[in-house]
Amino acid sequence: MVKVTLWGLGAMGSGIARLLRQRNYPIAAVWEQNKDKLNRSLGEVLDDQGPAGPDITEFNGKFPEKGNLLIIATGSTVLEVAPLIRHGVKAGQNVLTIAEEMAYPWASNPEIARTLDQEAKEQGVRVLGTGINPGFVLDALVGFITTPCTQVDKVYARRVNDLSPFGPTVLRTQGVGTSPEEFNRGLETGAIVGHVGFPESVYMIAAMLGWEISRIDQVRDPIISHVSRTTPYISIEPGQVAGCNHRAKAYDGGGNLVIELEHPQQICPELAGVDTGDHITIEGTPKIQMDIKPEIPGGTGTIAVAVNVIPKLLQAEPGLLTMNKLVIPSYGR
């Protein structure tokens, strides 16, 4: 049975560790920088009634024997995690990461993607980025649901979610609690980013449908609240920003709008009369309208997708993979 090395024990890494333990995946090592967690046992930090497991250490480069699995839950971008992935690949480890940009790294960093693919093939290992979104809702699921279509002209998908459970870091990157002016300044400085994953989802859908994409336009608008909204982490007043309405439009070589993705994220959407959900419209023959209400929750969803795809990842051909290259995944192991 595959031994897992886990790099990163934040909210997502901890959730992945708990689920791996529930499923009886052996965890060989856990690396983390947070001083509060270092030199304590995994069981103590997770407090999940499980065995003690390994002590948490800083990265030490000691991997179990070749053919095992490194899971990286430390950052969102290809530039952040590519050096970590390389440590694993060089040691003959398969690598799975929830870094959003790694869901389709050819979108943001095609040169790095090419190199990682080559190195993974040389070592005979697999590298995959995944998560709920990008990785599932706005891309792999969109592609899969086109299977009963004789013709597809355009896809439109919209993920409407609730940021209320999330802490200060996430709220800051979505501009929650800013004034509309601060929101726009935040977009300019890069402090406010909205959703990370639209180019990745667009290129994955395009790969599945055999489409060429010539241009992606992204727009981030503040969701200005007309009511007071309060979560455990923040309170906002009317006129302040409750979240970010982030949209992407992708065009084919002929300039036709072929993929339209929307991901409005805000705190307390119910106070503005907004129902959360995941919605996919396939314009084609037949037209397909799929609605998932409420939305598949992001945190649990990412943890589950990461752990559930492990068997499909390990049976795939070596190289840099994306979700659309896996055998149809499902719950289980």
Next chain:
Amino acid sequence: MVKVTLWGLGAMGSGIARLLRQRNYPIAAVWEQNKDKLNRSLGEVLDDQGPAGPDITEFNGKFPEKGNLLIIATGSTVLEVAPLIRHGVKAGQNVLTIAEEMAYPWASNPEIARTLDQEAKEQGVRVLGTGINPGFVLDALVGFITTPCTQVDKVYARRVNDLSPFGPTVLRTQGVGTSPEEFNRGLETGAIVGHVGFPESVYMIAAMLGWEISRIDQVRDPIISHVSRTTPYISIEPGQVAGCNHRAKAYDGGGNLVIELEHPQQICPELAGVDTGDHITIEGTPKIQMDIKPEIPGGTGTIAVAVNVIPKLLQAEPGLLTMNKLVIPSYGR
């Protein structure tokens, strides 16, 4: 590019032929028993503005060179199509069929499934049964949508469709136009069968989720109309049967109900205030509620699924395959 031999040119076979031609798949031969179609060109029979293509003949056993694809659209059961599949496998052809029971042939005929799997492996070819249902809506899609779940306790799926477009053969097997007494007699004699595919869908879902199934109970109830309903093929009066409400419940080894599938089929459901749709409920963590409204149409859906999975079938390992063993399929080629 793969050359296709098509066996069966009824409604489904003709639709598959049209879509194959639209996608520029070369069609090497077409075999059909219907005297009205024999010895005419495929283009003439399809009347699709395409090239003449091959002349339609009775089965003659002349396959193109090894490694090509035989598509069988002649029947619903394993017993009907297994001998045809064997002709293809022995000639080194990959085989795809829309026979419902072949979507998971281990459910109805495990011995034949084992033999077909062994023969396909010996010949280095792939055999797959597929279609909209079984094959997609009530099984592969159900399994795929559990990917974001850390826990799955039970799945419940319901396909509510409209039989109005269908002709006399389909209406007869669903009991449309019978009296309630005739319906019950039809069930006893086997003239009325309801949906073909529940055991197949149950076992495919169970395989995806790693569940053992100990028992499947099926119930077929007449849908008795309270209003007059008329289609191009039939008219029924209040008190007559408008269709068949077919359900299946599957239990695990502990006797727990773990998979519940429903497929009520009737003419003019809108006259009884019934909305059509495909509905999936995953009871677990998180709970997922997916609704597709209206339902993905059966005819177009089966034709599209059959043609869209060809690339994924040809890249799979040799053997007898089922949809859950393919790389995530999608529209395209």
